[in-house]
Amino acid sequence: MIDFDYLATLDFSVPWKYRWQLLSGLWVSFCLMLVSSAAGLAIGIVFAMVSRTRHAVIRWMIAGYVEFFRNTPLLVQLIWLHFVLPLLTGINTTPLVSGTLALTLNVTAYFSEIARAGINSVGRGQWEGAQALGLQAFPTWVRVILPQALRVMVPPLAGMVINIFKATAILSILAIDDLMRVATRISNSAFKPVEMITAAAVLYLILGSLLALGADRVERKYGPRRQSA
């Protein structure tokens, strides 16, 4: 049952009026995703590489980090970092810094697991082949192991990036002017919550779909090759 009388009262001229603010919010969301994905991927790969060390203490530290950030809600991490950490350390951070940091720390845990699986998928023979050729650790990683691991990592990475984009909406609680925050702020002042949230949803959908499309292309081009010949 749809209440058509109510539907008729909706006024989408309001979100249209604020379209530039909404778009700038979308841009902030996109940048948050971009920064935390790039940083998280880089650190995650390093964590996955380092956790192959013989030193058990380092392995346990990384495992502890990953478990902590994967098994607690992002919302809790966010609030903790922004409100509790300054009380403990006296270091105050702006909402944008706290938000970006929390999101990055969170996604690093996931990326490092993806990277670990990718690295593990490279067979022992590749390491031995490199060693028999006298390749040292750095060229072995950069030239032999990581290029093969990255191929395997592409599908889960692509899915992860879209998840991060959606997760940026949580950062709105810290008053970062991302799309979600802009939409709620305007809806409060203009008293048009349904129209504003609907508009935000449509914008998330459009950019999210574009990301999925892009991810699909990347996967086709760089993903694991289907067995040929």
Added chain:
Amino acid sequence: MTQPKIKFDRVTKRYGPLTVLNQICLDIDPGELVTIIGPSGSGKTTVLRVLMTLESIDDGVIYIDGEPFNKMRAGGALAPASNAHIRRLRARIGMVFQNFNLFPHMSALDNCIEAPIHSLGLARGEAVNRADELLDMVGLAGLRSRYPSQLSGGQQQRVAIARALAMQPEILLFDEPTSALDPEMVGEVLQVIRDLASAHSYTMLLVTHQMGFAREVSDRVCFFDAGQFVEQGPPQELLGSPKNERARQFLSKVLEAR
């Protein structure tokens, strides 16, 4: 008496309670081609793997050109070898694996220039020239830009041989180089090894189940069983009339199966 190129001096390797190499001793002369035969799981591949430093050893000393390899001389005694020491001597050894272990994301040519550039520090042009010569030598001149997945097993193994040779080793280890190949491709790989043996001065250590080939190319055949070299001698002698009972049983089984 010449100095042995490779010398195993009471080398022992254990995996937990299992002793894979039990105080093995073996001297290999420069330019000699020694074949190791023996039952599956007897540890003959481990002999090559410890020499390539893919496995550590628990006891004993391996010498390359008279220099301790897994140890180094410090004063009068032997100390654990440094990484630099191991790297320096390891550069004299090249290895060809049963499963090729080619880098699948690199073309045949790139496989052959990767280590010369990043490990020997060769200029790219020089590495390419040398790799082309070697690919030509193993009969793959036209296939340099193919990826491993676009090559047959025999071709892949020949690329792997060229790749090992590109590092200019003095010692070549072949770990069952034809075991993963379809029967019709065994011949082309054996031919390459045969050419290497006759036209070059490499010291070669070969683990194989190809008894006919072992008889034809080897200077010496060693029968390995239960962690030790049980019997060794010229190929005609060892493969024709082994003195050891276990060697006799093994050979009669292998020859029967053919």
